[in-house]
Amino acid sequence: MKKTFKGLYLALIVFFLYLPIFTLMVLSFNEGKTMNAWVGFSLKWYEEMFNNRQIMEALGNTFTIAFWSATIATIVGTIACIGINAMGEKKKSIIMGLNNIPLLNADIVIGISLMLTFLMFGISLNYGTVLFSHITFCLPYVILSVMPKFKQLQNLTYEAALDLGATPVYAFFKVVLPDIMPGIISGFLLAFTMSVDDFVITHFTRGAGINTISTLIYSQVKVGIRPTLYALSTVIFVIVLVVLIAINIMSNKKKEKNI
Amino acid sequence: MGKYPAEFLKIKMPLIELIDISKSYDGETVLDEFNLKIKENEFITLLGPSGCGKTTTLRILGGFVTPDTGKVIYQGKDITNLAPNKRPLNTVFQKYALFPNMNIAENIAFGLKISGKSKEYIDDKIKYALKLVNLNGYEKRSVDSLSGGQQQRIAIARAIVNEPKVLLLDEPLGALDLKLRQEMQYELIRLKKELGITFLYVTHDQEEALTMSDKVVVMNQGYIQQMGTPEQIYNEPENAFVADFIGDSNIIDGVMMEDRVVKICNHIFPCIDEGFGRNKPVDVVIRPEDIIIGKPGEGTIDGVVTSNVFIGVHYEMCIQAGGFEWLAQNTTSYPVGTHVSMRVVPDNIQIMNKPQSEDEEAMALDE
Numbered sequence: 001m002k003k004t005f006k007g008l009y010l011a012l013i014v015f016f017l018y019l020p021i022f023t024l025m026v027l028s029f030n031e032g033k034t035m036n037a038w039v040g041f042s043l044k045w046y047e048e049m050f051n052n053r054q055i056m057e058a059l060g061n062t063f064t065i066a067f068w069s070a071t072i073a074t075i076v077g078t079i080a081c082i083g084i085n086a087m088g089e090k091k092k093s094i095i096m097g098l099n100n101i102p103l104l105n106a107d108i109v110i111g112i113s114l115m116l117t118f119l120m121f122g123i124s125l126n127y128g129t130v131l132f133s134h135i136t137f138c139l140p141y142v143i144l145s146v147m148p149k150f151k152q153l154q155n156l157t158y159e160a161a162l163d164l165g166a167t168p169v170y171a172f173f174k175v176v177l178p179d180i181m182p183g184i185i186s187g188f189l190l191a192f193t194m195s196v197d198d199f200v201i202t203h204f205t206r207g208a209g210i211n212t213i214s215t216l217i218y219s220q221v222k223v224g225i226r227p228t229l230y231a232l233s234t235v236i237f238v239i240v241l242v243v244l245i246a247i248n249i250m251s252n253k254k255k256e257k258n259i
Numbered sequence: 260m261g262k263y264p265a266e267f268l269k270i271k272m273p274l275i276e277l278i279d280i281s282k283s284y285d286g287e288t289v290l291d292e293f294n295l296k297i298k299e300n301e302f303i304t305l306l307g308p309s310g311c312g313k314t315t316t317l318r319i320l321g322g323f324v325t326p327d328t329g330k331v332i333y334q335g336k337d338i339t340n341l342a343p344n345k346r347p348l349n350t351v352f353q354k355y356a357l358f359p360n361m362n363i364a365e366n367i368a369f370g371l372k373i374s375g376k377s378k379e380y381i382d383d384k385i386k387y388a389l390k391l392v393n394l395n396g397y398e399k400r401s402v403d404s405l406s407g408g409q410q411q412r413i414a415i416a417r418a419i420v421n422e423p424k425v426l427l428l429d430e431p432l433g434a435l436d437l438k439l440r441q442e443m444q445y446e447l448i449r450l451k452k453e454l455g456i457t458f459l460y461v462t463h464d465q466e467e468a469l470t471m472s473d474k475v476v477v478m479n480q481g482y483i484q485q486m487g488t489p490e491q492i493y494n495e496p497e498n499a500f501v502a503d504f505i506g507d508s509n510i511i512d513g514v515m516m517e518d519r520v521v522k523i524c525n526h527i528f529p530c531i532d533e534g535f536g537r538n539k540p541v542d543v544v545i546r547p548e549d550i551i552i553g554k555p556g557e558g559t560i561d562g563v564v565t566s567n568v569f570i571g572v573h574y575e576m577c578i579q580a581g582g583f584e585w586l587a588q589n590t591t592s593y594p595v596g597t598h599v600s601m602r603v604v605p606d607n608i609q610i611m612n613k614p615q616s617e618d619e620e621a622m623a624l625d626e
């Protein structure tokens with residue numbers, strides 16, 4: 001009895017979590033244009049999607065911005081962590097507090113203030129301003145996920161390496177970096193997803209010319225959504241799913257190797 | 260100068276010298292005008308309670324902490340500001356600090372690779388070092404798969420393959436259980452003999468310090484309390500702190516009546532100390548194992564046994580006598596309530612000046 005209830009509960013949760021996405025996926029294969037009637041199976045929306053320059057551009061923008069902002073934020077954030085780690089306890093907690101404020105700040109506030117700043121300095125809004133904004137809001141996430149690794153490290157292995165004759169740079173790359181790598185990777189992934197996910201900040205800092213997937217969909221909602229966007233959403237969902245599974249398998253393999 | 264051969268001068272010169280080292284953190288003094296000379300091939304131990312500045316001393320030697328004032332001299336050269344990676348000494352850290360992303364062989368090879376040794380040389384050294392620490396065939400193992408004691412020995416192996424002139428060891432056995440600790444103590448002494456290098460050892464365990472060292476430096480609150488051979492430290496503690504810290508002891512208020520006569524608990528005890536003056540209040544140290552127990556009236560002072568515990572080879576008893584609870588050890592058991600007498604051979608009574616204040620105590624010892 002208890003067991004069946006447990007199973008039922010779980011099934012219900014999974015059902016409600018995935019029902020919307022499932023609906024969307026089904027509709028993306030629908031021949032007709034309406035949302036409430038199944039006309040027949042077709043791949044025409046996929047075809048249209050791949051032939052639509054606007055969508056392809058938005059797709060490209062979304063992932064290049066996510067990749068570069070996550071990469072740059074990860075490098076800058078890791079270097080920042082080295083510096084923060086070397087500070088005294090008091091300074092460290094102040095800096096970490098400052099780091100956490102943007103995390104709690106509403107996206108809309110960050111978006112508008114970034115836009116105002118760009119305009120104040122006479123910078124025209126374009127791909128670069130979006131990239132810069134994404135680096136800005138990704139940075140705290142990177143710091144937040146790398147910093148605990150430094151805490152675990154307690155400088156022990158770093159000092160041991162110096163003691164054995166390593167220069168600070170050699171010690172960092174040989175000893176510290178491998179130890180904090182899990183934090184760096186999760187920081188990168190977090191930054192990447194935050195960037196792909198973002199709508200509000202991109203909306204305020206993009207120029208007239210450039211679109212990411214989210215801003216594109218938003219602009220099309222106003223004129224009526226075509227099922228091409230269902231196809232696009234399905235593709236993105238599948239890509240994300242595959243990447244997540246791959247990461248999971250890889251990290252499991254690594255764990256096994258360590259044992 | 261000229262007429263001494265160079266060899267002779269080298270022996271006379273200490274290998275390492277700490278001169279007037281002071282260090283404070285946030286206004287709190289950790290080391291205060293600390294002076295220490297370490298001779299070549301010596302096994303020297305810093306002994307003191309937790310927080311007395313032992314690790315800080317080692318870190319200053321290793322180059323991880325810069326002293327506020329004072330100098331670190333190595334073979335006559337000032338190395339106070341030399342980077343840690345340029346110093347000719349290696350450390351076995353309190354928490355091992357092995358590299359978890361490398362296997363055992365890579366851990367041990369770390370320093371050798373940096374100094375650009377050939378692959379054959381490195382492989383040979385790894386084999387040799389693993390044999391030395393009794394972990395043959397552990398090359399490919401991961402750090403996580405080793406027990407605390409094994410990790411400890413790898414940390415030692417990793418340090419000694421570099422053939423440092425001095426090995427600094429920071430409570431290397433602190434995390435091990437008693438049996439393993441004793442085994443490792445012998446192991447370390449054997450290693451020291453085999454390698455012929457200078458050991459600077461840090462511990463808060465007085466037994467460990469006394470069994471292993473050539474020279475013990477007792478520290479408290481950043482000051483050296485006493486320096487000497489283990490026998491000197493144990494038999495002739497210079498003050499109440501040392502006496503209390505090293506082994507169990509009775510530290511009793513006494514009055515030096517005249518040379519070689521001390522009054523304890525209103526009873527006159529003959530002793531061998533001189534030069535304290537007449538009617539001078541002093542601290543008297545008597546080791547529990549030096550108290551000779553007899554029938555009432557046979558000794559210097561009579562008392563009653565108030566507790567009795569068997570602690571292995573002998574019984575540890577508390578004896579209430581003359582308003583003081585004496586701690587005594589004997590292979591014969593005297594049950595609680597027994598009336599006994601106690602006496603002490605004059606040789607075994609250690610007289611110490613009473614410190615007026617803590618500062619004065621420390622000052623007096625620094626001289």
Ligand SMILES: Nc1ncnc2c1ncn2[C@@H]1O[C@H](COP(=O)(O)OP(=O)(O)O)[C@@H](O)[C@H]1O
Pocket residue numbers: 284285289307308309310311312313314315316
């Ligand atoms: N980096 C540091 N910052 C602040 N205080 C420290 C630091 N390192 C050591 N101390 C303080 O210095 C004192 C001595 O520490 P330590 O040398 O580690 O003692 P021990 O090794 O003898 O236990 C302690 O009170 C400790 O809190």
Ligand SMILES: [Mg+2]
Pocket residue numbers: 310313314315353429430
């Ligand atoms: Mg310590």
